[in-house]
Amino acid sequence: MALKEKLSKNAYFFYYFILMQGIGSAIISGGIEFAIAYGMYHGRRRVKMWRFPHTMAGDLVVSLWVQVGLTWVLEEIFIGWDFCCGSACEFPHMDAICNYVKKKKALYWYCEVEYGMLPRERGPQGFKQYLKDLFLPERNMSRGHTKKYKLWLWLVRKAMRCLSWGLLLFIFFWPTTLGIMVAPGTKYGRHDYSYNSYPFPQVMKLIFGFVLGLICTPFTVAVVIIRNETYTRMVDSGELEEEWPSEAGFEGSPEERKQDQLLMPSESASVESKC
Template identity: 25%
Template sequence: MSTIPEQNLPPPAPAQKPATRRPTTRNILYIIVMNVIGATILDAGINLGIAAAMYTNAYPVRVWEFPNTMAGDAAVTVFIQGILTWVISGMLTSRDLRLAAFGISPIRAPRSIREGPRIVQWFFGGNLDILERRIGHSERLRRLVSSIVHGVIYSIAIFFIAWPIGVGILAATAGPGGFIAGWPTAAYFKAAFGGGMGFWQTPIIVVIAMMRKGWPERDEYEARKIADKIKHKQGQQTVVNAPVASDRLPPVSV
C-alpha cells in the first residue's frame, strides 16, 4: 500500500491533537499511572476476587491435575484477560486520544509498520475506536470483531511467554505431586499472575492504540475499501434489478 506524504495528510479531528514522533510527557504519565500501575492493581484485584469464589472451598488444588488445576486456570486467564485488555484498553485509549483527554497525543506510527508487510500493517492497523459516535452499527460491530480477533492473536503470542514463567514458578514452589494449599495460596498466585500480565501487556496495547491514531493513511485505506464494497454492492443490485427482455414475442395483429 502506497503511503501519502505527511504534508498532504488530512487534519486530525477537532479535539484530537496532532501526532508526535515520540511519546510526550503526558503520554508517558498516562501509560505509567493509568495503564501500568492502575492496570496492575485492577487486574490483580479482579483475579483475586475470582479466585476467592473458585478456591475458597476447593480441595485439593494442584498444579496439573483436574478438577482444580492452576495450570489450566492460568492458561484460561491468559486468553480471557488478553482479549479483554486488547478490546477495552484499546477502546478507551482511542477515545481519550480522540477527545485529547489528559492532554495525550497520538504517536506517529514508524515507517517499518506503515510500509511493512501486509500482515504487519493489518495487525497494527486495526481500528480500536469502537466508541466513535459518527460510525454506524455495522462499522462498530466490525471494529469490535476485529479487536477480538487481534486480541486472540495477541493472547496466543503472550501465552508462550507468560504461561511457562508463571506455571514454572508455581510448580517449583508446590508441594509433592504438585499439591497447593488451596485458599489463600491459589488466590495469591492468581492475583499475582493476573496483575503481572496487566503490568506489562496493557502498556503495549496502549502504545499500539496511540500509533493507530497517528496513522491517518490507514483510515483513508479503510475508507476506500468500504467505499469500494458499497459501489460493488450497488452495482450488483443494479444488475439484479435491471429489466430483463421477455422471451416471448409480442403478439402480431393480423
C-alpha cells in the same frame, strides 16, 4: 486547564501510559484475579496444578485468554475515545513510529491503520457516533454491508489480533508461571503438585494478573494510539482519504441522517466535560 496542557509531553506520557494504563491496569487486574481465586479455591482441601476439578494450570490458561480479549475490547473503546477527545498521550518519536508502521505491511495490517479515527474536531462528534464508526464502519471491507456483517467482521478482525497476541503471551508466559509454581508445591503422584487452598492460589493469581496486566494493557493501548496517529498523519498528507465528516458514518434514510447531524452538536456538548 486540562492535565495534558499542564504537563510536558514526556510527563503526560509517563502519567497516562505508564501510571494509568500500565501500573493502574495491573493493580486492577491483580485485584480481580485475587477475588476470583478466593471464590474458587478458598475452603477446598487441596488445589492441584493439573488435576481437575481445581486445576491451577487450567485456571491460568482461561484467565490469560479472557484478560487478553477483554482488555483489547475495552481499550479499543476507551483509548480510541480518549484519542478523539485529545486526552490520549503521544509517544516519543511519534513521527518515526508512524513512518515505520506505514512501511511495514505486517504492522500496517496488525494496527488496522485504515480503520483509524480522527480527532473529534474532524472525526466523530459524539460518543454514539464514535461507537457507530468503531463497530459498524462504512469503509474498506465493511462498506455497503449490513450492520450484522459489519459487527461480525469487527469481531473477526479483533479476534485475529487477540489470538496472535494471546498466543505469544501463552507460549512464553504460561510455562514460565508453571515452572515457578513447582517450587512451593508438594509432589502429588508422578507429574502433579498440590497446594493449600489459601493463600497460595490467591496470591499466585494476584501476581499473575498483575504481571499480565502490566504487559497486556500497554501493548493494546499502544496499538490503538499508533493506529489513530498514523491514520491522522496519512489523511493529513493525502495518502488516505478522510472519512469524516461525511455521510459514510450515518445509516438509514436521508431524514435519519439529517436528524443525526442536527443532534451532533448537543451530543458533543454533553461529553465536553469528559474530554
